[in-house]
Amino acid sequence: MSRTLIAGGRVIDPSQKLDRVTNLLIEDGRIAAYDVAPNGQDLTIDARGKIVAPGLIDMHVHLREPGREEDETIKTGTAAALAGGFTSIACMPNTEPPIDTQAQVEFVQHQAALAGHCNVYVVACVSKNREGKELAELGQLVQAGAVAFTDDGSPVYDAELMRRAFEYALMFDKPILNHAEVRELTSGGVMHEGLVSLLLGLSGMPAAAEDAMVSRDIVLAEATGGRIHIMHISSGGSVEVVRRAKRRAVRVTTEVCPHHFTLNDECLRSFDSNFKMSPPLRSASDVEACIAGLVDGTIDVICTDHAPHALEKKMQELDQAPFGIVGLETALGLVGTRLVQAGHLTWPQALEKMTINPARVLGIDKGTLAVGADADITIIDPDRRWTVDTSRFASKSSNSPFAGWVLTGRADTVIVGGKVKHQAERG
Amino acid sequence: MSTEVGEASTMSAAWTRRHLLGLEDLSAEELILILDTAASFKEATGGCKKKLPSLTGRTCANLFFEPSTRTRTSFSLAARRLGADTVDFSSSGSSLSKGETFIDTAKNIEAMGVDVVVVRHRTPGTPHLLAQNLACSVINAGDGPHEHPTQGLLDIMTVREQLGRIDGLTVALVGDIAHSRTARSNIWGLKKLGAHVIVCGPSTLVSPLWREVGVEVSHNLDAILPRCDVLNLLRIQFERQTTRPFPSVREYAHLYAMNRERLAKAKEDILILAPGPINRGVELTPEVADGPHSVILEQVTNGLAVRMAVLWLICGAL
Numbered sequence: 001m002s003r004t005l006i007a008g009g010r011v012i013d014p015s016q017k018l019d020r021v022t023n024l025l026i027e028d029g030r031i032a033a034y035d036v037a038p039n040g041q042d043l044t045i046d047a048r049g050k051i052v053a054p055g056l057i058d059m060h061v062h063l064r065e066p067g068r069e070e071d072e073t074i075k076t077g078t079a080a081a082l083a084g085g086f087t088s089i090a091c092m093p094n095t096e097p098p099i100d101t102q103a104q105v106e107f108v109q110h111q112a113a114l115a116g117h118c119n120v121y122v123v124a125c126v127s128k129n130r131e132g133k134e135l136a137e138l139g140q141l142v143q144a145g146a147v148a149f150t151d152d153g154s155p156v157y158d159a160e161l162m163r164r165a166f167e168y169a170l171m172f173d174k175p176i177l178n179h180a181e182v183r184e185l186t187s188g189g190v191m192h193e194g195l196v197s198l199l200l201g202l203s204g205m206p207a208a209a210e211d212a213m214v215s216r217d218i219v220l221a222e223a224t225g226g227r228i229h230i231m232h233i234s235s236g237g238s239v240e241v242v243r244r245a246k247r248r249a250v251r252v253t254t255e256v257c258p259h260h261f262t263l264n265d266e267c268l269r270s271f272d273s274n275f276k277m278s279p280p281l282r283s284a285s286d287v288e289a290c291i292a293g294l295v296d297g298t299i300d301v302i303c304t305d306h307a308p309h310a311l312e313k314k315m316q317e318l319d320q321a322p323f324g325i326v327g328l329e330t331a332l333g334l335v336g337t338r339l340v341q342a343g344h345l346t347w348p349q350a351l352e353k354m355t356i357n358p359a360r361v362l363g364i365d366k367g368t369l370a371v372g373a374d375a376d377i378t379i380i381d382p383d384r385r386w387t388v389d390t391s392r393f394a395s396k397s398s399n400s401p402f403a404g405w406v407l408t409g410r411a412d413t414v415i416v417g418g419k420v421k422h423q424a425e426r427g
Numbered sequence: 428m429s430t431e432v433g434e435a436s437t438m439s440a441a442w443t444r445r446h447l448l449g450l451e452d453l454s455a456e457e458l459i460l461i462l463d464t465a466a467s468f469k470e471a472t473g474g475c476k477k478k479l480p481s482l483t484g485r486t487c488a489n490l491f492f493e494p495s496t497r498t499r500t501s502f503s504l505a506a507r508r509l510g511a512d513t514v515d516f517s518s519s520g521s522s523l524s525k526g527e528t529f530i531d532t533a534k535n536i537e538a539m540g541v542d543v544v545v546v547r548h549r550t551p552g553t554p555h556l557l558a559q560n561l562a563c564s565v566i567n568a569g570d571g572p573h574e575h576p577t578q579g580l581l582d583i584m585t586v587r588e589q590l591g592r593i594d595g596l597t598v599a600l601v602g603d604i605a606h607s608r609t610a611r612s613n614i615w616g617l618k619k620l621g622a623h624v625i626v627c628g629p630s631t632l633v634s635p636l637w638r639e640v641g642v643e644v645s646h647n648l649d650a651i652l653p654r655c656d657v658l659n660l661l662r663i664q665f666e667r668q669t670t671r672p673f674p675s676v677r678e679y680a681h682l683y684a685m686n687r688e689r690l691a692k693a694k695e696d697i698l699i700l701a702p703g704p705i706n707r708g709v710e711l712t713p714e715v716a717d718g719p720h721s722v723i724l725e726q727v728t729n730g731l732a733v734r735m736a737v738l739w740l741i742c743g744a745l
């Protein structure tokens with residue numbers, strides 16, 4: 001029987017509304033007991049001055065394998081997750097081929113097991129071949145282990161297909177995750193439509209393109225009783241639409257990425273393609289609205305939308321460069337710096353959106369330090385100041401707009417199933 | 428080198444830029460320096476007809492990723508009037524050799540010993556990326572709808588030459604503001620030199636957000652016309668429009684084309700510019716284009732003078 005004691009840390013577990021300094025005992029890969037005194041355990045981890053949290057969950061990651069191994073593999077992507085403090089991630093199905101069959105789900109699970117880094121949950125396609133025409137075999141995908149459905153990269157465009165997806169997924173109580181974008185309004189777009197796009201002469205992607213699709217999805221979820229999870233919310237209008245829907249008890253949840261509560265469209269003045277993502281960096285007032293949504297609970301989850309692209313793809317003209325940035329290794333530092341240090345959220349509030357909330361959206365048994373739970377634990381050094389050095393990323397790609405940023409807060413020790421899987425470098 | 432240009436060269440102590448990427452970043456002093464230098468060159472070369480070999484041994488590369496005969500020819504001629512060597516690289520669209528980025532292409536060209544790269548590209552910001560990645564100088568010869576600084580400068584030079592000043596003038600830019608790099612360069616340059624700028628055209632092509640940078644916005648040409656000292660008629664860029672921003676060319680011409688009837692309502696000495704190539708009958712009718720208020724051909728000569736000035740200042744700053 002292997003026993004590890006995490007001693008003297010501030011244990012924050014929002015699932016139990018727990019926030020106190022205590023010792024935590026792990027036995028055989030599970031949370032065994034609290035308030036245990038040091039007494040001949042196999043390993044004692046000194047967590048004084050640190051936060052002991054349930055292992056962080058990132059429910060929006062693009063691992064790229066199969067098909068685009070030049071950008072990322074399941075092995076490198078899960079290593080990046082560990083380096084960023086994540087013990088569980090959910091990966092998106094817009095691979096080549098897309099994850100729309102049982103065999104594809106099993107392939108990802110197999111590769112993830114081989115890599116042996118963090119837990120990987122598969123989000124499978126809503127539609128066959130991600131074409132937006134007919135439903136994928138959702139029932140069989142659930143059987144294989146799919147935790148949710150999305151055609152991310154693209155919206156589920158056809159309203160009838162979306163309605164059917166809501167109705168059908170209800171049988172399995174699975175949410176539909178939608179990338180909300182009315183494509184007619186964003187065609188050729190490179191950045192948020194507003195004063196900055198006007199001055200730069202760059203084609204815009206108006207906030208209305210997101211708001212209109214968010215509104216449609218909520219109406220359809222309400223009509224069917226289905227579960228909608230709005231992916232990577234970025235506009236103040238959409239936050240307000242979700243806020244009102246929640247008041248009506250529509251089954252809606254939403255997530256925001258660190259770049260959308262940190263950066264705005266002014267960044268595009270540099271013409272650097274590391275500021276190009278979809279949805280785009282919006283105006284300063286949208287950034288404020290996202291933070292307000294995090295504060296009042298409208299936004300349930302913080303995720304990364306980790307989207308690796310090899311350097312040569314991003315080193316193109318702004319209209320040719322692909323959308324997206326890597327995020328796994330900077331998310332926690334940005335949460336610490338932009339949300340906690342800035343005084344918007346407390347650590348318990350922030351961690352709730354990175355642990356139990358995504359676990360509940362996906363219906364997975366994670367995100368808690370309750371006795372008996374899997375010992376997935378992230379020990380965070382909340383005061384650690386560090387400089388983002390993309391050359392040291394575990395990810396295969398380095399397309400980050402945060403290179404050179406000094407952040408506060410970093411994962412110190414990452415434990416998956418009771419085993420220490422990552423230890424931050426000192427100094 | 429003539430005395431006039433010699434005088435300009437003492438002023439060029441103020442010029443420190445290695446690149447000319449847009450007029451948004453330039454100060455009024457820098458704009459005036461370019462305009463004065465261009466005027467000196469124009470005079471010293473008898474209207475840009477004679478050579479003035481002050482850049483002998485330098486090489487300018489025209490790197491055009493978008494077809495353009497006028498601007499490329501004007502830059503080549505300007506460089507050769509100054510005694511520089513020129514090389515032309517044209518590549519339409521993104522049809523570069525496989526796997527090679529435009530930065531690789533530019534670096535290859537730079538490696539041939541080029542001092543200045545003149546770049547035209549359909550995508551805003553491309554000259555800026557080259558400036559960050561190359562050791563040589565970069566001149567923006569038009570980056571999508573963003574900026575076309577030498578076009579803005581030659582328009583402003585023409586106005587200044589004809590009316591003697593910029594400060595206090597009311598200048599209307601009429602037409603497809605949304606897709607016009609000429610409009611953006613004119614706006615920055617004119618405003619810095621004290622003009623009142625109006626952007627006028629259909630509401631689908633003229634955003635109300637322009638007001639936020641101190642530009643007047645109008646959708647009614649007839650209403651603003653009596654106040655204008657200068658009209659700059661911008662070409663409708665059908666090729667850049669993804670959706671039709673107005674119902675028909677006929678309707679556009681009805682609302683915005685400069686014709687004889689409208690001219691009668693304008694100031695007597697109104698100046699009419701058109702950056703060309705124009706759609707005759709759409710932005711303006713032939714009798715206006717070829718009439719006494721039009722300075723379209725003068726713009727072409729001034730384009731040469733401005734490009735000589737810019738090349739000379741930038742090479743001096745190398």
Ligand SMILES: [Zn+2]
Nearest residue numbers: 152153179278
């Ligand atoms: Zn997406």
Ligand SMILES: [Zn+2]
Nearest residue numbers: 092152153305
């Ligand atoms: Zn995504």
